Amino acid sequence: MKMKRKTTDIPETRANADAGNEKRNILARISPATRLALIVCLVMALAVGITQLIIDFRAYGVPATIIAAAAFFIAALILSGLLTLILAALKRLHWTTSLVILLSVILCATSLFLCLYIIPLLIFTLAAVYLTAMIVTGKYTGLSRIKKILRYGLAGLFGVLAIATAALTFWPGYRLSESERPDKAVLALPYADRIQNAGTPMADPSLPGSYSYTVSYYATPGQKIDPYPGLNAIPARSADASAMLNGWNFLRQSRFGFDTGHLPLNAQVWMPDGDGPFPLVLIVHGNHEAGDRSDGGYAYLGELLASRGFIAASADENFLNGSTLDDFLGFAGLKEENDARAYILLEHLRQWYDWNRDPAHPYFGKVDFDALALIGHSRGGEAAAIAAEFAGLGYYPDNGTLRFDYPFRIRTVAAISPVHRQYDPAELELKLEKINYLVMHGEHDMDVFSYMGANMFRRTDVSESGIKAQVWIQYANHGQFNSSWGAHDLTGLMNLVFNTRMLMPMEEQQQAARVFISAFMEATLHGREEYAAVFRDFENGDLWLPAALYITDYADSRTILLDSFDSGYDLGASASGSVSYAARGFDIWTQCHLPGKWINSNRVLLLSWGGGAYDNNAAGDPPVYETMFLPGTVSVGNDILVSLCSGNTGKNEPDVTFQIRLTDSAGNSATMSVDDFGGVVNPVRAPIAKPPLTLFISESEPVLQMVRICTERFEGLQGNIISMEWIFEGAPTGAGGGTLYADDLRVER
Numbered sequence: 001m002k003m004k005r006k007t008t009d010i011p012e013t014r015a016n017a018d019a020g021n022e023k024r025n026i027l028a029r030i031s032p033a034t035r036l037a038l039i040v041c042l043v044m045a046l047a048v049g050i051t052q053l054i055i056d057f058r059a060y061g062v063p064a065t066i067i068a069a070a071a072f073f074i075a076a077l078i079l080s081g082l083l084t085l086i087l088a089a090l091k092r093l094h095w096t097t098s099l100v101i102l103l104s105v106i107l108c109a110t111s112l113f114l115c116l117y118i119i120p121l122l123i124f125t126l127a128a129v130y131l132t133a134m135i136v137t138g139k140y141t142g143l144s145r146i147k148k149i150l151r152y153g154l155a156g157l158f159g160v161l162a163i164a165t166a167a168l169t170f171w172p173g174y175r176l177s178e179s180e181r182p183d184k185a186v187l188a189l190p191y192a193d194r195i196q197n198a199g200t201p202m203a204d205p206s207l208p209g210s211y212s213y214t215v216s217y218y219a220t221p222g223q224k225i226d227p228y229p230g231l232n233a234i235p236a237r238s239a240d241a242s243a244m245l246n247g248w249n250f251l252r253q254s255r256f257g258f259d260t261g262h263l264p265l266n267a268q269v270w271m272p273d274g275d276g277p278f279p280l281v282l283i284v285h286g287n288h289e290a291g292d293r294s295d296g297g298y299a300y301l302g303e304l305l306a307s308r309g310f311i312a313a314s315a316d317e318n319f320l321n322g323s324t325l326d327d328f329l330g331f332a333g334l335k336e337e338n339d340a341r342a343y344i345l346l347e348h349l350r351q352w353y354d355w356n357r358d359p360a361h362p363y364f365g366k367v368d369f370d371a372l373a374l375i376g377h378s379r380g381g382e383a384a385a386i387a388a389e390f391a392g393l394g395y396y397p398d399n400g401t402l403r404f405d406y407p408f409r410i411r412t413v414a415a416i417s418p419v420h421r422q423y424d425p426a427e428l429e430l431k432l433e434k435i436n437y438l439v440m441h442g443e444h445d446m447d448v449f450s451y452m453g454a455n456m457f458r459r460t461d462v463s464e465s466g467i468k469a470q471v472w473i474q475y476a477n478h479g480q481f482n483s484s485w486g487a488h489d490l491t492g493l494m495n496l497v498f499n500t501r502m503l504m505p506m507e508e509q510q511q512a513a514r515v516f517i518s519a520f521m522e523a524t525l526h527g528r529e530e531y532a533a534v535f536r537d538f539e540n541g542d543l544w545l546p547a548a549l550y551i552t553d554y555a556d557s558r559t560i561l562l563d564s565f566d567s568g569y570d571l572g573a574s575a576s577g578s579v580s581y582a583a584r585g586f587d588i589w590t591q592c593h594l595p596g597k598w599i600n601s602n603r604v605l606l607l608s609w610g611g612g613a614y615d616n617n618a619a620g621d622p623p624v625y626e627t628m629f630l631p632g633t634v635s636v637g638n639d640i641l642v643s644l645c646s647g648n649t650g651k652n653e654p655d656v657t658f659q660i661r662l663t664d665s666a667g668n669s670a671t672m673s674v675d676d677f678g679g680v681v682n683p684v685r686a687p688i689a690k691p692p693l694t695l696f697i698s699e700s701e702p703v704l705q706m707v708r709i710c711t712e713r714f715e716g717l718q719g720n721i722i723s724m725e726w727i728f729e730g731a732p733t734g735a736g737g738g739t740l741y742a743d744d745l746r747v748e749r
Contacts, residue, residue: 128155128158128159128161128162132155132159135151135152135155168690168691169496170496171690172499172500172501173498173499173500173501173502173687173690174499174501174502174687174690175501175502202519202530202531202533202534202540204515204543204544205308205514205515205518205519205522205531205534205541205544206304206511206514206515206518206544208303208304208307208308209307209308209309210307210309211272211273211274211306211307211308211309212272212273212307213270213271213272213273213303213306213307214270214271214273215268215269215270215271216234216268216269216271216362217231217232217233217234217266217267217268217269218233218234218235218236218265218266218267218269218351219233219234219235219236219264219265219266219267219316220235220236220237220238220262220264220265220266221235223256223257223258223264223266224255224256224257224258225255225256225257227264227266227293227316228266228268233266234362234363236264236265236266236351237265237351238258238262238263238264238265239262239263239264239265239343239344239347240260240261240262240263241260241261241263241340241343241344242259242260242261243396243399243401243402244260244337244339244340244343244396244398244402245260245320245334245337245340246334246335247333247334247335248260248334249333251323252290252319252323252333252334255290255291255323256319258319263319263344264316264319265315265344265347265348265351266295266315266316267282267295267313267314267315267316267348268295268296268299268302268313268314269311269312269313270302270303270305270306270311270312270313271306271311271363271366272306272307272309272310272311275365276311276365276366276367276368277356277365277366277367277368277369278309278310278311278366278367278368278371279309279310279311279367279368279371279372279373279521279525279526280310280311280313280349280352280367280368280369280371280372280373281305281310281311281312281313281373281374281375281521281525282313282315282345282348282349282372282373282374282375283295283298283301283302283312283313283314283315283374283375283376283377284314284315284317284341284345284374284375284376284377284380284383284384285297285298285314285315285317285318285377285378285380285482286376286377286378286379286380286381286417286419287321287322287378287379288318288321288322288482288484288485289321289322289323290318290319290320290321290322290323291318291323292484293316293318293484294318294321294482294484294485295314295315295316295317295318296314296483296484297482297483297484297485298314298375298377298482298483299314299483300483300510300513300514301375301513301514301517302314304514304518305518305521308518308521308522309526310373310521310525311366311367313348313352315344315345315348317341317344317380320334320337320340320341320344322334336422336423337423338379338382338383338386338419338422338423339383339386339390339396339398339423339425341379341380341383341386342383342384342386342387342390342423343387343390343396345374345383345384345387346387346390346391346404346406349372349391349406349408350406352367353367353369353407353408356369369408370411371411371525372408372409372410372411372412373410373411373412373413373414373521373524373525374387374388374410374412374413374414375413375414375415375416375517376413376414376415376416376418377415377416377417377418377481377482378416378417378418378419378447378448378478379418379419379422380418381415381416381417381418381419381439381453382415382418382419382420382421382422382423382456384413384414384415384418385413385415385418385430385432385437385456386423386425386430387410388410388413388432388435389425389430389431389432390404390406391404391406391408391409391410392409397425397426398425398426410435411435411436411524411525412435412436412437412438412520412521412524412525413432413435413436413437413438414437414438414439414440414517414520414521415437415438415439415440415453415456416439416440416441416481416513417440417441417442417445417447417448417453417478417481418439418448418452418453418456419448419452420452420453420455420456420601421455421601429459429601430456430459431459431460431461432456432459432460432461433460433461433464434461434462434464434465434466435460435462435466436462436466436467436468436520436523436524437456437457437460437462437466437468437469438468438469438470438471438516438517438520438535439453439454439456439457439469439470439471440453440470440471440472440473440481440512440513440516440517441453441454441470441471441472441473441476442473442475442476442477442478442480442481442509443472443473443474443475443476443549443684443686444475444476444477444502444503444686444688445476445477445478445489445688446477446478446488446489446490446495446498446688446689447478447479447489447490448478449597449598449688449697450596450597450598450600450701451472451596451597451600451701451703452596452598452600453470454470454594454600454602454703454704455600455601455602457469457470457553458564458602458743458744462555462556462557462559463557463559463560463561464557465557466524466556466557467523467524467532467535467554467555467556467557468554468555468556469520469532469535469552469553469554470552470553470554471516471535471538471550471551471552472550472551472552472703473509473512473548473550474548474549474550474684474686475502475503475504475509475548476503476504476509476512476548477489477500477503477509480503480504480506480509480510481509481510481513483506483510486506487500487503487506488500497689497690497693498688498689498690499687499688499689499690502686502687502688504546504548508546508548509546511544511545511546512545512546512548515534515541515544515545516534516535516541519531519532519534519535519541520535532554532556535552535554536552536554536706536708537552538550538552549684551681551703551704551705552705552706553643553704553705553706553744554706555641555744555746558748558749559641559746559747559748560746560747560748560749561576561744561745561746562574562576562578562579562629562633562745562746562747563575563576563579563744563745564603564743564744564745565591565603565604565605565742565743565744565745566591566602566603566604569591571583571589571590571591574745577630578629578630578633579627579628579629579630579633579745580627580628581625581626581627581628582625582626582628583607583623583624583625583626584621584623584624585609585621585622585623585624585728586607586608586609586623586625587608587609587610588606588607588608588609589606589607589608589625590606591603591604591605591606592604592606594702594704594741594743595647595701595702596701596702597697597698597701602743603743604704604741604742604743605741605742605743606647606739606740606741607623607625607739607740607742608647608738608739608740609623609728609738610623610738622727622728622729623727623728624725624726624727624728625725625726626723626724626725626726627723627724627725627745628722628723629720629721629722629723629724631665631720631722632720633720633721633747634711634720634721634747635711635719635720635721635749636664636711636712636714636717636718636719636720636721637711637712638711638721638747638748638749639708639709639710639711639747639748640708640709640711640721640724640745640746640747641706641707641708641709641744641745641746641747641748642706642707642709642742642743642744642745642746643704643705643706643707643742643743643744644674644680644681644704644705644707644740644741644742645680645681645682645683645702645703645704645705645740645741646680646681646682646683646702646738646739646740646741647683647702647738647739647740647741648682648683648738648739655679655680655682656680656682656738656739656740657673657674657675657679657680658673658674658680658726658727658728658729658740659671659672659673659674659726659727659728659729660672660673660674660677660709660724660725660726660727661723661724661725661727662711662714662717662721662723662724663721663722663723663724663725664717664718664719664720664721664722665719665720665721665722666718666719668716668717668718670714670715670716670717671714671727672713672714674707674726676713677707677708677709677710678705678707678708679707680705680707680740681703681705683700683701683702683703684700684703685699685700686699686700687699702741704741704743704744708748709724
């Protein structure tokens with residue numbers, strides 16, 4: 001029996017299949033304009049990624065960057081592929097369409113991490129390209145004139161917006177006019193000459209001293225990446241920080257070749273020539289791209305200090321820094337590692353302690369272990385303070401199984417733009433006692449953009465011994481304190497959002513650092529107490545400093561703290577019991593956290609008046625804040641110190657001023673203006689971002705300036721001072737009103 005062969009109409013089947021695919025294939029149905037927009041989206045996304053990788057060449061080198069680029073693109077491709085399979089299974093889109101769209105979206109989304117301006121630039125460009133392509137291909141031919149005009153107008157508008165956004169992206173920023181910037185003469189204090197002439201005349205601390213010096217290196221042997229290739233580094237041991245570090249992933253271990261139990265001790269050393277012993281100053285950097293070494297950026301400090309008779313060593317903690325590649329674009333990696341940074345510093349000092357006692361070692365007998373100092377920048381600034389506290393503890397606060405038992409103590413800490421509370425020992429705020437503390441912060445810091453270090457200054461107690469000082473520097477940023485970091489405070493394309501036109505040149509910023517750090521080390525380690533005058537009033541170092549505004553605060557063991565305004569909710573009393581308060585005529589009298597751009601745990605006195613929301617001054621009398629002293633607390637000849645700042649942040653708000661009336665125990669009174677003692681500083685405008693981000697990032701924050709009220713300048717007073725009144729007569733009232741912050745009421749005898 002002859003079997004009849006079954007036939008199939010193959011062309012018809014293929015046509016049906018193609019028709020089905022075409023229904024799902026948007027690329028086959030969408031207009032050429034939309035296709036062009038998708039292509040432009042993909043090209044721009046790839047351009048952004050490639051630009052970022054080119055920037056990474058400096059940090060990682062060509063081979064590592066190529067590998068990272070391939071890994072990143074493959075990861076995006078895999079993610080796009082998985083999502084494509086899901087969409088294809090749902091029969092929503094053809095797989096080719098899904099892959100192109102998803103890959104474009106994923107690559108573009110990463111640009112949000114790189115630069116906030118890239119997203120609107122992409123959107124405006126795509127809209128302009130799409131509308132223009134639709135016009136060119138004649139898709140709008142049949143529309144009415146009004147609709148055509150509308151679409152032509154939109155195409156032009158998006159084109160203009162794209163061009164404007166591109167210009168804004170690469171525009172370096174702007175400077176405020178001189179009328180909007182205070183000159184440093186505003187804070188020239190009238191008692192500067194009195195302080196200058198009271199001690200030994202000072203030489204410029206930023207000038208090289210009389211010592212010649214040699215440069216050497218030490219490093220843990222066997223590292224995968226030699227930190228000092230060809231420089232014959234002295235062998236050092238490693239440190240075990242496994243109890244402190246979490247997030248040390250396989251990529252980081254593969255890069256550096258060691259784990260958390262074998263962290264290296266590497267440093268560059270500037271050693272004064274001579275027998276010694278010399279004070280030892282250990283310098284440590286903060287967070288930066290791990291592949292871009294940061295420790296060499298403090299050579300300008302190391303060379304200066306060595307020439308002035310200090311041993312300076314810049315420690316390498318780059319392996320603790322963030323890495324875009326090793327940390328999966330920031331989604332994984334080391335977190336809250338500042339305790340480990342501090343621990344590594346102490347292990348450096350323990351290594352020095354052993355070398356100092358070894359007659360066979362080249363560093364034998366070189367170090368005076370009664371004169372140790374730490375200088376830290378950024379996260380290193382907080383780590384330096386943590387290390388100073390750890391050195392006096394027997395055990396690690398978060399796990400007592402790790403024993404410290406260090407045979408030395410830290411005398412001095414200098415923090416440059418430090419972070420705040422990234423690590424709290426046993427979940428408590430860190431405090432320092434009997435340790436000299438200096439903090440410096442730049443007005444235009446685009447990384448730690450709030451004055452976080454002021455919190456540590458307030459929590460440092462030098463009432464028994466030591467000095468503490470803080471310096472706020474106009475026009476200074478975060479990175480230029482490190483020669484390797486420079487004018488850009490973040491990495492890659494993220495720097496495009498910031499206004500860099502406000503910055504002083506790097507050499508000038510480092511000159512300010514030389515003056516303040518060298519003066520502080522001379523005062524606290526060499527016993528040159530006359531250099532403390534630089535911090536009592538920056539005008540004492542005016543000839544050595546670049547033209548800028550400096551806001552300073554200072555205290556030492558001669559200073560008796562009467563009230564820090566954070567003892568509780570009894571506004572009429574102080575923790576010391578030596579002063580009490582009364583107020584009348586204010587809208588608000590309270591204690592609060594000093595407002596800042598970011599974290600601020602410092603509590604202050606707040607006085608506000610004349611705002612109109614609540615008028616407690618209906619009688620028309622001026623607001624008065626009175627401080628009453630117990631007998632013997634303040635005498636004529638003592639100086640009353642208080643840290644003040646205006647809360648008036650608006651451009652047109654008036655300056656805050658008031659009269660100071662002192663009354664002695666005999667009932668005699670005398671009055672002077674706060675302006676006679678330097679006045680109250682207003683928050684200074686510092687637009688760190690470019691428009692329109694200025695709408696979301698505050699341009700200013702209150703910074704407290706020490707005001708020294710010299711009681712001997714009040715005529716007719718004698719004996720004990722029993723009362724001090726702040727009388728806001730003629731102070732701003734009405735819609736603007738006035739706000740004053742005050743902290744740390746002290747007396748210096």
